[in-house]
Amino acid sequence: MSTESEEMQQRLKAAVHFTAGRLCQKVGEEHRRSFSRQVIAAIAETAFRQSDIFARDLEAFARHAKRSTVSPDDVKLLARRSTALSIYIQNKSEELNQEQKNLKKKNTGKRKSRDTEDESRE
Amino acid sequence: MAEREADIGFKKELVKKLLSSSFRDDDTKIGENAARLMAEMLKIFVQEAAERSQKQADSEGCDQVDIEHFEKILPQLLLDF
Numbered sequence: 001m002s003t004e005s006e007e008m009q010q011r012l013k014a015a016v017h018f019t020a021g022r023l024c025q026k027v028g029e030e031h032r033r034s035f036s037r038q039v040i041a042a043i044a045e046t047a048f049r050q051s052d053i054f055a056r057d058l059e060a061f062a063r064h065a066k067r068s069t070v071s072p073d074d075v076k077l078l079a080r081r082s083t084a085l086s087i088y089i090q091n092k093s094e095e096l097n098q099e100q101k102n103l104k105k106k107n108t109g110k111r112k113s114r115d116t117e118d119e120s121r122e
Numbered sequence: 123m124a125e126r127e128a129d130i131g132f133k134k135e136l137v138k139k140l141l142s143s144s145f146r147d148d149d150t151k152i153g154e155n156a157a158r159l160m161a162e163m164l165k166i167f168v169q170e171a172a173e174r175s176q177k178q179a180d181s182e183g184c185d186q187v188d189i190e191h192f193e194k195i196l197p198q199l200l201l202d203f
Contacts, residue, residue: 016132019132019133039175039188047168052144
């Protein structure tokens, strides 16, 4: 194993630890309870290893659909084990699609108005 | 930091790198929306771990959530994801 990729893994782990720590802190504040440093480290480590399992599942799903790019449909399939999670992810996916549709509309609208501006200037 | 609380979560770029480093095939890529959804998945995973550990600490009457509380909820957590 090259030290370079090991270093990369360490950096990714540190980034996961950082976000996990902030999320735990927020939950703790809501319930007026503190999280020990060890439990935050354990949760971060678990999330890091779980992401490895997620990644391998996603890759297999994409491959099964004869794709080389992981799509939102693969993520939906990943969330199949829990009904609530599955519904949540599906809603989130639709939300993202809707957002992007609106963004596109806005951009084309802007472009049009700019076009007409140019025309009127000419 | 006065950052909006609701915005705590995993960055899309981090999720991309994290997942890409675990792919067996170098040709496998991840789409933008898929990465955003995965960021959400990981956030839920951590939140769920924190909430359940907190509950466990509560039932034992502890003020601080410690590793023993997390250990107790870990098996079910892993079965749910």
